[in-house]
Amino acid sequence: MTIGVAIATLLIGLAIGFFVAGSIAKKVNKEKAERIIKEAESEAEVIKKDKILQAKEKFLQLKAEHEKAVNEKNKSLAEAENRIKQKENTLSQKIEANSRQSADMEKKSTKLDSLIEINEKKKEDLEKLHRQQVQQLETIAGLTAEEAKNQLVEALKAEARTEAMSALQTMVEEAKISANKEAKRIILQTIQRVGTETAIENAITVFNLDSDEVKGRIIGREGRNIRALEAATGVEIIIDDTPEAIVLSCFDPIRRETARLALHQLVTDGRIHPARIEEIVDKVKKQIEEEIIEIGKRTCIDLGIHGLHPELIRYVGRMRYRSSYGQNLLQHSREVANLCGIMAAELGLNPKLAKRAGLLHDIGKVPDGETELPHALFGMKLAEKYKENPEVCNAIGAHHDEVEMTSLLAPIVQVCDAISGARPGARREMTEQYIRRIKDLEGLAQSFPGVMKSYAIQAGRELRVIVESEKVSDADSDALSFEISQRIQNEMTYPGQVKVTVIREKRSVNYAR
Numbered sequence: 422m423t424i425g426v427a428i429a430t431l432l433i434g435l436a437i438g439f440f441v442a443g444s445i446a447k448k449v450n451k452e453k454a455e456r457i458i459k460e461a462e463s464e465a466e467v468i469k470k471d472k473i474l475q476a477k478e479k480f481l482q483l484k485a486e487h488e489k490a491v492n493e494k495n496k497s498l499a500e501a502e503n504r505i506k507q508k509e510n511t512l513s514q515k516i517e518a519n520s521r522q523s524a525d526m527e528k529k530s531t532k533l534d535s536l537i538e539i540n541e542k543k544k545e546d547l548e549k550l551h552r553q554q555v556q557q558l559e560t561i562a563g564l565t566a567e568e569a570k571n572q573l574v575e576a577l578k579a580e581a582r583t584e585a586m587s588a589l590q591t592m593v594e595e596a597k598i599s600a601n602k603e604a605k606r607i608i609l610q611t612i613q614r615v616g617t618e619t620a621i622e623n624a625i626t627v628f629n630l631d632s633d634e635v636k637g638r639i640i641g642r643e644g645r646n647i648r649a650l651e652a653a654t655g656v657e658i659i660i661d662d663t664p665e666a667i668v669l670s671c672f673d674p675i676r677r678e679t680a681r682l683a684l685h686q687l688v689t690d691g692r693i694h695p696a697r698i699e700e701i702v703d704k705v706k707k708q709i710e711e712e713i714i715e716i717g718k719r720t721c722i723d724l725g726i727h728g729l730h731p732e733l734i735r736y737v738g739r740m741r742y743r744s745s746y747g748q749n750l751l752q753h754s755r756e757v758a759n760l761c762g763i764m765a766a767e768l769g770l771n772p773k774l775a776k777r778a779g780l781l782h783d784i785g786k787v788p789d790g791e792t793e794l795p796h797a798l799f800g801m802k803l804a805e806k807y808k809e810n811p812e813v814c815n816a817i818g819a820h821h822d823e824v825e826m827t828s829l830l831a832p833i834v835q836v837c838d839a840i841s842g843a844r845p846g847a848r849r850e851m852t853e854q855y856i857r858r859i860k861d862l863e864g865l866a867q868s869f870p871g872v873m874k875s876y877a878i879q880a881g882r883e884l885r886v887i888v889e890s891e892k893v894s895d896a897d898s899d900a901l902s903f904e905i906s907q908r909i910q911n912e913m914t915y916p917g918q919v920k921v922t923v924i925r926e927k928r929s930v931n932y933a934r
Contacts, residue, residue: 586900607767626669626677628684636660638693649695653702654680674742679705713738720751724758724776730807737780739787753841754780760837770829778816778830779837797821861913866905883920890927898923
């Protein structure tokens with residue numbers, strides 16, 4: 422009981438102590454809070470005063486800047502007003518000056534109108550005077566103005582034509598002198614460096630025999646051997662009274678050569694009958710075909726031409742058995758190839774390509790079958806077929822002017838072809854063709870007005886034309902010579918060149934009795 426009371430008393434004491442301590446703490450905290458509040462109020466009052474002062478200073482600063490900006494704006498406006506006033510003054514001055522100028526222009530235009538009227542009157546007076554003078558001149562001359570004008574134009578035309586022809590002739594002569602020197606030098610050097618051979622081919626081959634007894638064996642019983650031989654070779658065999666000789670006639674040299682070799686083997690062997698003839702002819706044909714290919718290869722090697730298609734090599738070999746105007750075609754092509762190579766080297770072109778074009782330029786003359794194309798075009802198509810150089814193809818097709826020349830090789834091949842063909846003794850010319858060419862030359866000259874007679878001399882290399890002196894003047898004779906040469910060049914085919922000489926003379930004959 423006593424312990425409980427003590428504890429209770431202790432608890433009560435503690436509670437009273439806590440209460441008293443809490444009262445004291447509250448009082449202290451309240452005083453502290455009041456003091457802090459007072460201090461905060463005093464600091465706030467100080468800050469408020471500072472802010473008010475700063476605001477006043479900012480306001481004054483802004484006010485000063487605004488006043489300054491307003492003053493500057495007013496100043497610029499004043500300057501603008503001054504400029505506008507000056508422009509107004511300048512414009513008013515210009516308007517006044519323009520007014521004065523317009524007044525002056527009106528005065529001047531009035532003067533000009535009067536001057537124009539005066540000029541028109543003077544012009545009319547001059548035209549009247551001109552018409553009167555023209556009428557007087559027409560009356561005096563007995564010609565109208567149009568007739569006199571036409572006569573003057575015709576006279577000027579004739580004079581201009583004469584002067585132009587003279588100038589043209591002079592220019593042509595000068596060009597010939599300067600151009601021919603170099604051309605002659607190149608051509609002469611080219612020809613001198615080529616060894617030429619002449620091979621005349623005929624349409625017949627004479628086969629010699631040891632004795633006439635062999636003729637009967639060749640004919641055979643009832644002519645069966647000779648018929649079999651002609652059928653196998655396609656050659657006409659002529660056996661006549663010519664001693665120890667048989668004539669083989671055919672336009673195809675390969676067939677003639679086949680028949681000759683077959684006859685040689687048959688006569689040598691002694692066994693001549695139809696079966697043996699067919700066997701030998703087939704064997705000879707294969708032999709000649711091999712020989713053709715060998716000839717083509719050897720020709721290409723001799724000329725230094727490489728990479729030629731095998732078919733083109735065969736065509737080259739076939740040219741050995743073909744003639745052109747009596748000239749062996751292979752020999753002609755080799756000669757043209759050598760000429761082309763030398764001339765191309767002289768001119769700074771590719772000599773190997775030129776040789777190639779020269780060798781192949783006439784391959785169109787040895788087709789395997791019949792063709793309707795000219796040999797130049799057919800040869801060009803063959804070269805294109807076997808992938809030859811385009812310049813070579815064009816040179817083949819253009820060497821007789823069937824197609825347009827597109828490279829420098831084409832005229833070289835054309836010139837070298839003419840050199841090889843026109844060389845004396847290279848080709849045979851039929852009498853009928855020669856006579857026809859001579860007559861055509863003379864007839865062409867006779868077709869010109871004023872020509873009295875014409876003579877083709879020096880085997881057609883020169884044409885002499887005699888004109889009537891009353892109809893053709895000296896100046897006209899120069900023009901006539903030029904025109905005749907141009908027509909010959911454009912209309913006729915001839916080897917080399919043709920010299921045209923026009924002869925004009927006047928004879929006065931009187932008799933003393």
